[in-house]
Each structure stands twice: as C-alpha cells, then as structure tokens.
Amino acid sequence: MAESTQKRSLKLIHATSINMTDMVGIGPFITLPMVIGMMNGPFFLYAWVAGAFLSMIDAMVWSELGAAFPMAGGSYNFLKETFGKEKLGKLMSFLFVWQTMIQAPLVIASASIGFAYYFSYLFPLTLLWSKVVSGAVVVLIVVLLYRKIEAIGKISIVMWTAVILTLFWIIGGGIAHGNFLSPIRHINDGINLNYAFVTAIGFASVKSVYSYLGYYNVCHLGGEIVNPSKNIPRSMFLSIIGITVLYLMMNISVVSVIPWNEAKDSKFVISAFMLELAGPLAAKAVTCLVLIVAFASVFSATLGYSRVPYAAAADGAFFPVFAKLHPKGNFPYVSLLFIGGVAFVFSLLFKLSEVISAILAMRILVQFIAQAIGLILLRRKKKNVGFPFKMPFFPLPVYLAILMWFFILISTGYIMVLGGITATLIGAIVYFIKARIKKEWPFQVKNTPNILDY
Known part of the structure; x- marks a missing residue:
C-alpha cells in the first residue's frame, strides 16, 4: 500500500495550517467583489455563510472516510473502498484520478493566475508578462516542494502565519476605521426571500465555495499524518471554523470602509481598501501580503494533489512511474513534476474567469457527490463498524451535502455542467478500453471448471 512507505510526520498544527493556506489563497480577495456583484446588495454576506455551511456538512463525509482510510490519495482510496475494490470501485477511483x-x-493555475493579477497592482503587466509571472510561480512552487515532508511542514507554518497576519491586518483596519458594525446592521436592507434571491445565492455560492475549497486537503496527505483518526477530522473542522470567521470579518471590514456598491466594481478591492485607510504605501504593503498568501495557496494545493497519482500508481491502478518516491527525500517526485508541469501550461493558456466554475463542475460529480453516496453504501455494508469518526444524525448530513452540491453544480451553468459530464464520459470510455485490454472489471475472465480437475 502507498501509505506503508511514507513517514507520518505531520501533526495537527501542520495539517490545519496546510488546509487553511490552501483554503485562503487568492480566492477571497478575487471573489469578494464577484460575490457582492452577483448578490447586488448588503446581504451578500449570506453567500459566504452558505459556503461555510456546505463546507461543514461535507467535511463530515470527508472526516468519516479520512479517519477510516488514512492513506495518501484521499478520494482515490475513498471511492475504491466505498464502491468495492474489485468492481465498481475500480471505475470510480480511475475516474477520480482522471x-x-x-x-x-x-x-x-487559478492561484498562479490570481497571483499575477494582483501583482499588476504593484507593476502594471502586459498580457505576456502576466503569463511569465504566473508560470514562474508554478515553477518556484515545484522547486520548494522538491524536498522532505518534514521541511514542508515547517514551511507550511510560516506561510500560515502570513495568511493570518494578512487577514488580521485587513480586519483590524476596518475595526479601527470605526464603522465595522454598519454592514451587519444593514445586512437585510432590501432583501426579498424569493426565487431571484435563491438564484443569486446559488450563483454567488459558486464563487464563495471556491474560496472554501481545500478544507479536505489533509485527506490527500493521509499517509503522512500523525494520529490520523483524530487529527484528520479535527484539522478540517478547525480550518473551516477559523476561515469562516476570518472571511466574514474580512468582508465586513472591507465594506465598512468601501461601500458595497463601490466594492463590487473594484479590480483590486483589498488594495483599494488599504489605500483608503492608510495611503499608497500601506496599499502596496497589503498587496505584497496578498501575494504571499496566494503563493502559499499554490504551495499547499500542489503538495496535496501530487499525492493522488502517486497513490493510484502505488495501488497498481495508474502508470507505474508515478509510484516512484525520491530516493533521498521519500516524496513522489514524478507525480509532483507532472502535476506542476501541466499546471505551468494551464497558467499560460487560461484566464482566471474561465477556471473557477470549471474547477467545481469537474469535481462535484465524481468527487463530492460520488464519495457521499459511497459512504452511505459502505456504512450499510459494514454496519457502522471500523469508523473512528462518526457524524451525528447520519445519514441526514450526507443527503443534505448531496442536494447542496447538486444545487452548486447547476449554478455553474449548463456549459460547465456539460463539460464536466463530457470529461467524465470520456474518462469512463478510457477506463473500459483499459479494462478490456487488461481483462479487469467488468471484463475479467471468470474461473470456469476444467473437466480435468475432476
């Protein structure tokens, strides 16, 4: 198994810091004006609450599976275990890796593109130079991750500190301005609980949920977590609670200084916020911190995702070359280089607005919804045996998570939904071709009795 060759070195503080740096990134700074614009009112904060609620409910699914199967690869192993190692689980786990x-x-790439976006506040960039910056970020991240996991744990704490300091400065600036509670007092101004409001929540939540993604990153590193049955669930819930408080306070802080109807049209809303509070030097300083946070997010995401192809290859379900560990550092260097290389290409090809909805549409069906259904199947089959963490009121939170994910999927737009379904169908075709050639499920050769055996 993949996890048997990896050392458990990441403690609760490391796991939580990795989750939180992955969650924050450039997301909230870029999506803040998007969410306000989609809600078009002071009640935009409800979209951030909705994103937090979905994350907390879904984290219960991840916690049960992560604590039960603390191995590198996260959802790859969850789908294999829940749908059956020798049958449908082969297809589902392959589709996840696909x-x-x-x-x-x-x-x-979205985080590196966002980095270049905010970098242009400091130094206006042409399109070409913007691509150079975003590509360079990916390259530097791969260089930093090309080392032992113990060193990475220490780096993650340093980056987590930068995340917290940035958010605290933004929040503290709003509080010092003296109008911090005004957005809360006016949160329900002009609100109408009708179909239009629900639709707006759906579209805005696509952006807010994107900013929460990463609370489960620890599950991809399950084979390297100390005391995983406790630290995997704890790190996720601590991450979501902490980030929710920080996101809400940051949003309140910003619109207490810049009115929401102005903030929704701001290209660099955090920089403009600090410019209003403390002048151009402070605006440039906070922009630098935002860039550090964005860089930290790319670092954390690349770390987690590099373990997925490795886990599949180590399990014999993917190309064997991805199962190689670095002879000295003991990390999956082939997987890291491949993921980083593709990300580098994507950072040169796409715009930020093109990837946020695509990211959710791609992963909701195969990852979030499928593993929630798989958990229900597994709990029924094993009758609640072997789960170190068990969610309260099972299976209601699972059903709720599935319904909410469907709502978010539809809200990404029919083009994105169609793209996600098409990519999944192509992956299924590739799997069945592979299975036919290798005589795997559902084409495995059944053992038939031979007359000579009698």
Whole structure:
C-alpha cells in the first residue's frame, strides 16, 4: 500500500495550517467583489455563510472516510473502498484520478493566475508578462516542494502565519476605521426571500465555495499524518471554523470602509481598501501580503494533489512511474513534476474567469457527490463498524451535502455542467478500453471448471 512507505510526520498544527493556506489563497480577495456583484446588495454576506455551511456538512463525509482510510490519495482510496475494490470501485477511483489530472492543475493555475493579477497592482503587466509571472510561480512552487515532508511542514507554518497576519491586518483596519458594525446592521436592507434571491445565492455560492475549497486537503496527505483518526477530522473542522470567521470579518471590514456598491466594481478591492485607510504605501504593503498568501495557496494545493497519482500508481491502478518516491527525500517526485508541469501550461493558456466554475463542475460529480453516496453504501455494508469518526444524525448530513452540491453544480451553468459530464464520459470510455485490454472489471475472465480437475 502507498501509505506503508511514507513517514507520518505531520501533526495537527501542520495539517490545519496546510488546509487553511490552501483554503485562503487568492480566492477571497478575487471573489469578494464577484460575490457582492452577483448578490447586488448588503446581504451578500449570506453567500459566504452558505459556503461555510456546505463546507461543514461535507467535511463530515470527508472526516468519516479520512479517519477510516488514512492513506495518501484521499478520494482515490475513498471511492475504491466505498464502491468495492474489485468492481465498481475500480471505475470510480480511475475516474477520480482522471479528473484530478485535469482539474488539479487548473486549481494550481487559478492561484498562479490570481497571483499575477494582483501583482499588476504593484507593476502594471502586459498580457505576456502576466503569463511569465504566473508560470514562474508554478515553477518556484515545484522547486520548494522538491524536498522532505518534514521541511514542508515547517514551511507550511510560516506561510500560515502570513495568511493570518494578512487577514488580521485587513480586519483590524476596518475595526479601527470605526464603522465595522454598519454592514451587519444593514445586512437585510432590501432583501426579498424569493426565487431571484435563491438564484443569486446559488450563483454567488459558486464563487464563495471556491474560496472554501481545500478544507479536505489533509485527506490527500493521509499517509503522512500523525494520529490520523483524530487529527484528520479535527484539522478540517478547525480550518473551516477559523476561515469562516476570518472571511466574514474580512468582508465586513472591507465594506465598512468601501461601500458595497463601490466594492463590487473594484479590480483590486483589498488594495483599494488599504489605500483608503492608510495611503499608497500601506496599499502596496497589503498587496505584497496578498501575494504571499496566494503563493502559499499554490504551495499547499500542489503538495496535496501530487499525492493522488502517486497513490493510484502505488495501488497498481495508474502508470507505474508515478509510484516512484525520491530516493533521498521519500516524496513522489514524478507525480509532483507532472502535476506542476501541466499546471505551468494551464497558467499560460487560461484566464482566471474561465477556471473557477470549471474547477467545481469537474469535481462535484465524481468527487463530492460520488464519495457521499459511497459512504452511505459502505456504512450499510459494514454496519457502522471500523469508523473512528462518526457524524451525528447520519445519514441526514450526507443527503443534505448531496442536494447542496447538486444545487452548486447547476449554478455553474449548463456549459460547465456539460463539460464536466463530457470529461467524465470520456474518462469512463478510457477506463473500459483499459479494462478490456487488461481483462479487469467488468471484463475479467471468470474461473470456469476444467473437466480435468475432476
């Protein structure tokens, strides 16, 4: 198994810091004005609450599976275990690796593109130089990750500190401005609980949920977590609670200084916020911190995703070359280089607006919804035996998570939904061709009795 050759070196503080740096990234700074614009009112904060609620419910699914199967690869192993190692689980786990090889580089590229976007506040960039910067970020991340996991744990804490300091400065600036509670007092101004409001919540939640993604990153590193049955669930819930509080306070802080109807049209809303509070020097300083946070997010995401092809290859379900560990550092260097290489190409080809919805549409069906259904099947089959963490009120949270993910999927738009379904169908065709050649499920040769055996 993949996890038997990896050392458990990451403690709760490392796991939580990795999750939180992956969650924050460039997301909230880029999507903040998007969410306000989609809600078009002071009640935009409800979209961030909705994203947090979905993350908390879904984290219960991840916690049960992560604590029960603490191995490198996360959802790859969850889908294999829940749908059956020798049957449908082979297809589902293959589809997860298939979509990971596409959407993981997209996630990394989105953060690097966002980095270049905010970097242009400091130094205006042409399109060509913007691509140079985003590509250079990916290359530097791969260089930093090309080392032992113990050193990476220490780096993650340093980056987590930068995340917290940045958010605290933004929040503290709003509080010091003296109008911090005004957005909360006016949160329900002009609100109408009708179909239009629900639709707006759906579209805005696509962006807010994107900013919460990463709370489960620890599951991809399951084979390297100390005391995983406790630390995997704890790190996820701590990450979501902490980030939710910080996101809400950051949003409140920003619109307490810049009115929401102005913030929704701001290209560099955090920089503009600090410019209003403390002048151009402070605006440039906070922009630098935002860039550090974005860089930290690329670091954390690349770390987690590089373990997925490795886990599949070590399990014999993917190309064997991806199962190689570095002879000295003991990390999956082939997987890291491949994911980083594809992300580098994507960072040169795509725009940020093109990848956020695509990322969710790609992963919702095969990852979030499928593993939630798989957990229900597994709990019924094993009758609640062998789960170190068990969610309260099972299976209601699972059903709720599935319904909410369907709502988010539809809200990405029919083009993105069609693209996600098409990519999944192509992956299924590739699997069945592979299975036919290798005589795997459902084409395995059955053992038939031979007359000579009697």
